Amino acid sequence: SAVISQKPSRDICQRGTSLTIQCQVDSQVTMMFWYRQQPGQSLTLIATANQGSEATYESGFVIDKFPISRPNLTFSTLTVSNMSPEDSSIYLCSVRGARGETQYFGPGTRLLVL
Amino acid sequence: DAKTTQPPSMDCAEGRAANLPCNHSTISGNEYVYWYRQIHSQGPQYIIHGLKNNETNEMASLIITEDRKSSTLILPHATLRDTAVYYCIVRASYGGSQGNLIFGKGTKLSVKP
Numbered sequence: 015s016a017v018i019s020q021k022p023s024r025d026i027c028q029r030g031t032s033l034t035i036q037c038q039v040d041s042q043v044t045m046m047f048w049y050r051q052q053p054g055q056s057l058t059l060i061a062t063a064n065q066g067s068e069a070t071y072e073s074g075f076v077i078d079k080f081p082i083s084r085p086n087l088t089f090s091t092l093t094v095s096n097m098s099p100e101d102s103s104i105y106l107c108s109v110r111g112a113r114g115e116t117q118y119f120g121p122g123t124r125l126l127v128l
Numbered sequence: 129d130a131k132t133t134q135p136p137s138m139d140c141a142e143g144r145a146a147n148l149p150c151n152h153s154t155i156s157g158n159e160y161v162y163w164y165r166q167i168h169s170q171g172p173q174y175i176i177h178g179l180k181n182n183e184t185n186e187m188a189s190l191i192i193t194e195d196r197k198s199s200t201l202i203l204p205h206a207t208l209r210d211t212a213v214y215y216c217i218v219r220a221s222y223g224g225s226q227g228n229l230i231f232g233k234g235t236k237l238s239v240k241p
Contacts, residue, residue: 015174047228056215057172057231106171108229115160117229119171 016041016109018120026126027097034093035123037107042087045110048080051122052103060105063090097127131155131218134235140210142241146203150216153197159220161192162229163201165212172215172231175201206239213237 017040027033037046046063061082062070069082084090094101107120133151140146152161162177176183176190178199183190189202203210215234220227 018171049231056233059228059230062228115177116174118174119164121171122169124169 015116016043016111016118018107018109018118020105020107020120020123022123023121024124024126026128029098029127031097032093032095033097033125034091035105035107037090037092037120039088039109041111043109043111044087045117046084046090047108047110047117048082048090048092049106049108049119050103051106057106060092063092094125097125099127101125102127131159131230132216132232134214134216134232136233137236137238139238139240140203140206142208142239143205146201146206146210146237146239148201148203148214148216148235148237149198150201151198152216152218155196155218156220159218161190161196161199162217162219163188163190164215164217164229164231165210166215166234167209167212175214206237208239208241211237211239 019038021036048060049057050060051057059072060075063082063084065084079095081093104122104124106122108117110117160177160179163175164172166172176185176188178190178192192199213234213236215231217229
């Protein structure tokens, strides 16, 4: 299984500011994903982070609000831009290996926007 | 949208088997059944997955009906640490968007002493 770390683990931010979340994996993986979990809700897929090209966003999520980078096979960042209180959520990084069978999740970044 | 239906909550006595049902009546031939759980404030944890045959690992057993329209996750001896939300997810075996994990609401399992 892959070991995934996220930074920061939690943060409190002011509205209108931006926060970049980092995801680091201990091995090269084929697929990296970003999910959001709003308070009391299930997980929602934001986008697939593609190495060397633009991320693939799910319906309802746009690049201007959630820019994503993936410079190599073990690292990705998600930026939450121009934050509002509605962005208060847990943001989770997830990875899948070359065989594509099992997907693993990081510990999450807990974001509170005031 | 999630392709599975699960009861919103279940209780189980500590030390007893926990049997969590999942309905996936529209599952396709190339789609696997995956189970994850999320203990409060943590990232989801992979438990088990299967295609047609029953599967068992150190955490749980997965029983899939012959018509593949439903399955049951079995925790043989539930402990208080098994209290979590359990997600049953249907996912295609190949890549692309059909291979993405789409989460439903899951079942909140409460293991009681």
